Amino acid sequence: xxxxxxxxxxxxxxxxxxxxxxxxxxxxxxxxxxxxxxxxxxxxxxxxxxxxxxxxxxxxxxxxxxxxxxxxxxxxxxxxxxxxxxxxxxxxxxxxxxxxxxxxxxxxxxxxxxxxxxxxxxxxxxxxxxxxxxxxxxxxxxxxxxxxxxxxxxxxxxxxxxxxxxxxxxxxxxxxxxxxxxxxxxxxxxxxxxxxxxxxxxxxxxxxxxxxxxxxxxxxxxxxxxxxxxxxxxxxxxxxxxxxxxxxxxxxxxxxxxxxxxxxxxxxxxxxxxxxxxxxxxxxxxxxxxxxxxxxxxxxxxxxxxxxxxxxxxxxxxxxxxxxxxxxxxxxxxxxxxxxxxxxxxxxxxxxxxxxxxxxxxxxxxxxxxxxxxxxxxxxxxxxxxxxxxxxxxxxxxxxxxxxxxxxxxxxxxxxxxxxxxxxxxxxxxxxxxxxxxxxxxxxxxxxxxxxx
Numbered sequence: 442x443x444x445x446x447x448x449x450x451x452x453x454x455x456x457x458x459x460x461x462x463x464x465x466x467x468x469x470x471x472x473x474x475x476x477x478x479x480x481x482x483x484x485x486x487x488x489x490x491x492x493x494x495x496x497x498x499x500x501x502x503x504x505x506x507x508x509x510x511x512x513x514x515x516x517x518x519x520x521x522x523x524x525x526x527x528x529x530x531x532x533x534x535x536x537x538x539x540x541x542x543x544x545x546x547x548x549x550x551x552x553x554x555x556x557x558x559x560x561x562x563x564x565x566x567x568x569x570x571x572x573x574x575x576x577x578x579x580x581x582x583x584x585x586x587x588x589x590x591x592x593x594x595x596x597x598x599x600x601x602x603x604x605x606x607x608x609x610x611x612x613x614x615x616x617x618x619x620x621x622x623x624x625x626x627x628x629x630x631x632x633x634x635x636x637x638x639x640x641x642x643x644x645x646x647x648x649x650x651x652x653x654x655x656x657x658x659x660x661x662x663x664x665x666x667x668x669x670x671x672x673x674x675x676x677x678x679x680x681x682x683x684x685x686x687x688x689x690x691x692x693x694x695x696x697x698x699x700x701x702x703x704x705x706x707x708x709x710x711x712x713x714x715x716x717x718x719x720x721x722x723x724x725x726x727x728x729x730x731x732x733x734x735x736x737x738x739x740x741x742x743x744x745x746x747x748x749x750x751x752x753x754x755x756x757x758x759x760x761x762x763x764x765x766x767x768x769x770x771x772x773x774x775x776x777x778x779x780x781x782x783x784x785x786x787x788x789x790x791x792x793x794x795x796x797x798x799x800x801x802x803x804x805x806x807x808x809x810x811x812x813x814x815x816x817x818x819x820x821x822x823x824x825x826x827x828x829x830x831x832x833x834x835x836x837x838x839x840x841x842x843x844x845x846x847x848x849x850x851x852x853x854x855x856x857x858x859x860x861x862x863x864x865x866x867x868x869x870x871x872x873x874x875x876x877x878x879x880x881x882x883x884x885x886x887x888x889x890x891x892x893x894x
Contacts, residue, residue, distance in 0.1 A: 483726025507756030
């Protein structure tokens with residue numbers, strides 16, 4: 442595969458002057474892949490999307506000079522299931538992750554199936570070095586540690602959310618690791634993950650093998666804990682902002698600044714023009730954090746569009762560039778087969794996702810003529826161990842946002858804000874309902890808790 446050497450995402454003075462890339466450009470036949478996943482970013486919380494009260498120039502550059510996927514969906518309204526789908530190309534319930542994986546057994550709703558084949562495992566067959574830096578959230582014990590699931594290098598956080606961005610603890614436990622060794626680093630988690638990524642990128646620049654770096658930030662997930670100086674800047678700029686919104690903006694802008702540093706390291710090491718950069722969020726923004734989910738109904742945790750319709754863009758010179766906006770229906774589980782298709786590494790096992798490479802390259806491809814399922818288990822008074830669910834076929838979507846609520850059906854083409862439910866009757870309702878029933882039946886054969894010891 443010949444990659445055109447066109448400058449991409451030039452930062453700072455290089456962007457302003459149109460300067461060429463550094464002379465030490467690494468010319469690899471196979472492109473690197475940098476997959477950036479952020480946590481709980483609302484569809485509208487980028488300045489290139491719908492936000493008017495924040496500025497995200499580095500992330501904007503990925504969107505505005507690449508291909509923006511305006512019809513992109515996470516595979517769940519919450520974290521763990523989306524990550525399982527991203528890494529396997531499968532519906533998350535089919536790999537044992539219908540809900541959030543947590544260290545507390547009585548609050549745990551998933552067990553990442555040890556037999557599920559992961560994207561880093563597949564890419565290693567194509568000669569890739571594989572790394573995860575940041576949040577794992579798919580298990581904290583063997584056999585579900587990152588190094589056991591295809592990553593040559595892991596430097597990050599095993600558990601779910603951090604209770605503190607500086608101490609990196611969760612319910613008193615330390616889940617920060619370097620490969621299989623517990624560590625206790627000092628500093629803000631966003632800055633640590635950035636620094637570790639920059640170090641990795643510089644190291645890999647000296648190697649002959651291409652790399653796959655999955656950079657999974659905790660930000661902007663609560664707690665809203667940006668560095669104080671970033672909050673001060675936001676509040677000085679707009680004193681009318683509620684404190685909570687100001688803190689979320691500061692956390693996002695701090696994240697954007699650090700993503701800029703990662704992209705800058707690609708440029709400085711001569712790898713930028715040979716790296717596919719992908720940016721996405723794992724689910725919608727949290728209403729409790731005053732997130733902006735754009736022109737959608739709902740938020741994180743909902744099966745309405747605000748919980749699952751998220752921002753995504755791909756960027757690479759000569760391939761995904763030009764600031765094109767694409768409206769093909771794409772789901773997070775499609776990224777695995779699409780990436781593998783792009784780098785010519787075959788996926789030899791059955792998965793649920795499809796390669797949408799033609800669509801993203803601007804060709805005609807039907808990506809909507811399929812059933813796509815969302816399913817999430819949870820505890821507490823609203824769920825009681827039961828599920829919320831949704832199924833979509835073409836423009837029609839049938840959902841039950843909470844297990845004790847009535848199901849609702851919408852035509853998203855005519856009613857994108859999901860304000861007017863359609864009658865639960867007729868051929869399309871039966872088609873969607875039967876498909877969802879079949880998905881539940883298939884899920885019944887998949888273990889979702891760890892085997893008893």
